Amino acid sequence: MTVTATTPQSATTPPTERTGARTAEAAEVITGARERIDALDDRIIGLVQERMAVSAVIQKERIASGGRRVNLSREMEVLAHYRDALGKPGTALAMTLLELCRGRI
Numbered sequence: 001m002t003v004t005a006t007t008p009q010s011a012t013t014p015p016t017e018r019t020g021a022r023t024a025e026a027a028e029v030i031t032g033a034r035e036r037i038d039a040l041d042d043r044i045i046g047l048v049q050e051r052m053a054v055s056a057v058i059q060k061e062r063i064a065s066g067g068r069r070v071n072l073s074r075e076m077e078v079l080a081h082y083r084d085a086l087g088k089p090g091t092a093l094a095m096t097l098l099e100l101c102r103g104r105i
């Protein structure tokens with residue numbers, strides 16, 4: 001097996017090119033803000049995984065009791081919650097979350 005070292009893009013590409021900024025100052029602001037976005041995305045992914053685990057507990061309990069995996073009236077509440085908070089794209093986000101949590105229906 002051949003092991004080749006890769007150079008991260010950040011080491012070779014100038015900050016302005018990497019960020020699309022036209023000045024070094026703007027590139028610095030963008031680079032810092034991107035670090036915050038990456039940290040937020042890590043937390044969001046962790047929260048989604050936590051939501052999936054809690055949702056699985058509910059679904060298993062309901063199925064073990066003889067019920068169905070999916071509860072559409074509850075899903076309508078979840079969709080409305082996201083739509084009220086985030087508008088129409090919130091509905092799409094909630095649909096994706098529900099798909100992650102209970103699979104495609």
Ligand SMILES: C=C(O[C@@H]1C=C(C(=O)O)C=C[C@H]1O)C(=O)O
Nearest residue numbers: 055058069070071074075101102
């Ligand atoms: C988690 C539940 O089960 C399913 C998954 C849901 C969810 O992930 O939010 C919502 C409704 C159900 O289809 C529930 O009934 O609360």
